[in-house]
Amino acid sequence: MAQRRRVSSFEWSTAVIGGISLICGTTVYLRDGSARFAAILANDLGLFGSMLPKMAAGCLVSAFVTRLLPREVVARLVGTESGMLGLLVASLMGAALPGGPLTIYPVAGAFLLLGADAGTAIAFVTAWNLLGYNRALIWEMPFFGSDFVFWRILVAIPLPFVAGALARWALSFIAARRGKAP
């Protein structure tokens, strides 16, 4: 399956952050003593531990939704809608469809082929980035805690519509300018 390589076991970003963390952790230990070192570790591990059930649930939900909601169905559903309803459906699907960039961008590309406008595809990608439960549960919560993530998502709810509508407005503006040109 195309989604097999969604998660790889080694990643440069992790290695770099791990290296920096090691230096920072050592500095804290030498500069501030073992008590402070242990306090920071306990605090972060506590947050991480309390989020484990949510992360596990997020991984399972993603894996099942990937199988129960095929990408072709999403593409057909969104690609054939238009108007404000199109933006709404695109945003909902962007939030609901799990997976990494390898999954999402081809789906957005398929919308365009099926006749959706760029605004719809943009609302979809924006919703996936900002409202996706997949990323919120598995990634954001262990880093920031539930409360922060809840409010971050709440203020982001209108943004996919804003992006989609802005894109449509920009495209119609460009088209009008071109139409007027001699």
Next chain:
Amino acid sequence: MIFLIINLLLWVLVAALGLTAAVRSKALFREGAAEGARDFVLLLPRILVGVVGSGYIAAIMPQDLITTWIGPQSGLLGITIATLAGAVTPGGAVVGFSVGAAALKGGGGAPQVIAYSTAWSLYALTRLINWEVAMMPARVVWLRAIVSLPLPFLAGVGAMLIGKP
């Protein structure tokens, strides 16, 4: 209490989806459960490194500098700085989330960190160039990046107005 209910609801959702998959076919259920479990196990070390690392990175960063630039009192200028930082952050998810969490733990304001995280999600330049342009028509990618420019400000100001988190 509320978080316990959210956890419970999540696992009810997992059970419902698992059951739906199992009704369709046993193989579908097995595949889904196996992939979910494997992703969880593979992601754990990466996220653990980032979460623990962000705590130590925050402890090393000069706190008064963070507070002045992107602290709770830094207002729109802080949101602008955070948005720019989000746009130029390189690397994958671990980097973006670690830097954001370190900023929050190190004295950054919530609206500013929300702006950072929104900008990084929407238009981190390395991701646009490495991923998106390769898979979508370039015209749409750049249009998306341009219309996304104001979104971190809207998110940051929205958080400022409601005074949460």
